[in-house]
Amino acid sequence: MTVASDPLALDRQVCFALVVASRTVNAIYRPLLEPMGLTHPQYLVMLALWERAPRSVRELSDVLQLDPGTLSPLLKRLESAGYVRRERDHRDERMLAVTLTEAGAVLRARAERIPPAIVATLGMDLAELEQLHASLTRVIDAARTAQSDT
Amino acid sequence: MTVASDPLALDRQVCFALVVASRTVNAIYRPLLEPMGLTHPQYLVMLALWERAPRSVRELSDVLQLDPGTLSPLLKRLESAGYVRRERDHRDERMLAVTLTEAGAVLRARAERIPPAIVATLGMDLAELEQLHASLTRVIDAARTAQSDT
DNA sequence: CGCCAATCATTGGTGCACCAACGATTGGTG
DNA sequence: CACCAATCGTTGGTGCACCAATGATTGGCG
Numbered sequence: 090m091t092v093a094s095d096p097l098a099l100d101r102q103v104c105f106a107l108v109v110a111s112r113t114v115n116a117i118y119r120p121l122l123e124p125m126g127l128t129h130p131q132y133l134v135m136l137a138l139w140e141r142a143p144r145s146v147r148e149l150s151d152v153l154q155l156d157p158g159t160l161s162p163l164l165k166r167l168e169s170a171g172y173v174r175r176e177r178d179h180r181d182e183r184m185l186a187v188t189l190t191e192a193g194a195v196l197r198a199r200a201e202r203i204p205p206a207i208v209a210t211l212g213m214d215l216a217e218l219e220q221l222h223a224s225l226t227r228v229i230d231a232a233r234t235a236q237s238d239t
Numbered sequence: 240m241t242v243a244s245d246p247l248a249l250d251r252q253v254c255f256a257l258v259v260a261s262r263t264v265n266a267i268y269r270p271l272l273e274p275m276g277l278t279h280p281q282y283l284v285m286l287a288l289w290e291r292a293p294r295s296v297r298e299l300s301d302v303l304q305l306d307p308g309t310l311s312p313l314l315k316r317l318e319s320a321g322y323v324r325r326e327r328d329h330r331d332e333r334m335l336a337v338t339l340t341e342a343g344a345v346l347r348a349r350a351e352r353i354p355p356a357i358v359a360t361l362g363m364d365l366a367e368l369e370q371l372h373a374s375l376t377r378v379i380d381a382a383r384t385a386q387s388d389t
Numbered sequence: 390c391g392c393c394a395a396t397c398a399t400t401g402g403t404g405c406a407c408c409a410a411c412g413a414t415t416g417g418t419g
Numbered sequence: 420c421a422c423c424a425a426t427c428g429t430t431g432g433t434g435c436a437c438c439a440a441t442g443a444t445t446g447g448c449g
Contacts, residue, residue: 096354097347097351099302102354103375104268107264147428156408157429161429182414184414207254221256222253222256225256225260234362235267236267262407265406266407332443333443334444
């Protein structure tokens with residue numbers, strides 16, 4: 090069986106390309122985020138909080154498609170970094186209210202320079218990136234639909 | 240600032256779509272791989288070995304774009320699962336020769352049913368998946384070029 | 390021929406990511 | 420009003436993933 094016709098050929102697997110692309114692009118962010126004291130997952134949480142705060146763990150979990158058990162220690166690290174405060178919601182003591190600190194809010198200005206820097210580094214066409222984004226969104230929807238239908 | 244014009248809007252970040260797509264598609268594989276006793280990264284290693292074996296850790300690291308330090312314990316788990324053997328290369332004792340066991344070779348037949356099952360589950364157009372694959376490949380190349388130019 | 394830099398795999402540390410189990414809180418229902 | 424099921428966040432366990440440091444082996448160069 091030739092590589093071209095083998096359905097198990099590594100370089101034909103979309104899942105492989107997806108995983109490698111995710112890791113590789115992540116590596117591009119790393120040196121840009123490191124001076125801000127953020128990892129990429131932490132950066133995504135900050136994006137969510139800059140859009141709207143306070144938010145509960147559950148809410149962040151929904152938006153970021155992330156397990157609450159993953160978020161819990163991550164938020165503690167963001168807290169000890171001084172970017173976030175974790176308080177109980179007065180109305181419902183079960184929930185956590187994650188709010189931005191002053192330092193966390195200020196950080197947004199520096200973060201605004203990141204997306205253009207990434208695009209410049211990749212040196213890719215904006216149109217292609219948008220088309221990729223649309224395609225990825227369709228895959229996510231398809232996978233989530235399949236998930237919930239189980 | 241509206242969400243539509245905000246460059247930091249979460250749902251406009253390609254990196255976010257990439258990470259979520261990677262995790263979500265991974266979740267689709269999980270129930271299919273679990274009865275075979277494989278995780279998704281282990282599945283990718285097996286794909287590489289079914290294409291060619293024996294291979295050294297370094298070789299697998301290159302092909303899979305994965306840190307040797309990640310591969311090392313993963314291969315040990317594949318060994319204790321009985322799919323792989325880890326021996327030193329006679330010609331160069333520094334290198335490891337990772338070979339398939341009989342069970343590992345036989346497993347390929349079951350694995351062949353996975354890609355079509357995934358495509359069916361996603362219910363997506365084959366043409367779109369191929370186009371996504373091509374797009375991801377370009378991103379990987381762009382990111383890797385940027386990486387090595389640093 | 391003996392040393393030395395390069396190569397290779399492993400190890401330890403930090404941080405993600407998922408799952409299952411748990412304890413606290415809450416709101417509805419008998 | 421008292422229970423009970425649902426919700427929420429946390430915890431512990433396993434497995435990835437990266438980085439830096441380490442130790443063994445090798446091949447070249449003086």
